[in-house]
Amino acid sequence: MKNIVIKSSPGEPFYPLINFNAQTGICELSGESYMEDTFKFYSPLLKWLNDYFSEIKKPITFNFKLTYFNTNSSRAMLDIMDILLKYENAGGEITVNWYVDEKDPDMKDEVEDFIIESGLKINLIEF
């Protein structure tokens, strides 16, 4: 199974940096996410997660390191969480970490809302 690596570009800050590694089981989303084509961008990532859980079936650590995401992207975050929760409910081992700048209380509220909304255990890590 191939890894997904998408580097950020200064001229296109709408897209986050992606690093999904099938060998280590570590997935990271970082930077900002406010693109126009949200569904098109996130669909391959959702497919990758579903494929990982059906083919690799190993533990996974998902690190959210986003400093900003718009409301359309927040829907995509929930779709990711839905897939992670389904894997966990089926006996899979998952760890979800969300890194939040301690000077950004709005982001902390966002993560707390995601915890309520998704039913997923998310470790809120302030830095």
Added chain:
Amino acid sequence: MKKDNKINIFKYYNIFDHSVLLSYRGPFEKYTLLAFNKNLQELTCENQKVTKKLFKVFIELTQNISYYSAETNSKTGNNTGVGIFVFGELENYYTFTTGNLVCVEDGITLAHRCRIINSLNRVDLRKRKREQRAISHGTKVGASIGLIQAALISTNSLDTEIIPVDNEFSFFSISVTFEKK
């Protein structure tokens, strides 16, 4: 453009006083908005708290216009929504105001949603955002959540206005305030 339709730029200039730091009217195209947002960050760099909040509200409100304005411009390749924004600074706060044409019925819906948003406290506003996001599953998240988000981030009420234009369209404006302290 015909000569007799010449824009009175002086009249346009005089509408704005010195409190206006930045304004724009035209298609809300993503690279144009990116440049303006960068400029707004520089204009408010002395107050990092406002800078961060303004960045987020700017994206939500301008993307609403880009996606949902009833007036569009296709010169940039896509049908990009057309609107206006004004960013101003007063002694104790900044204001960010956007405006765009909407269909009359959409204007009524937007005004209703804004009344609901302004009637809710922060806890209930967050609850409403979660509910709205949940029912948007599998679809593009509508403008409503962006407005909730703007109210949550600014921590102030949304100042909105609907101005009738004709039988088909209204002009919808929304103003968000950010305290400097």
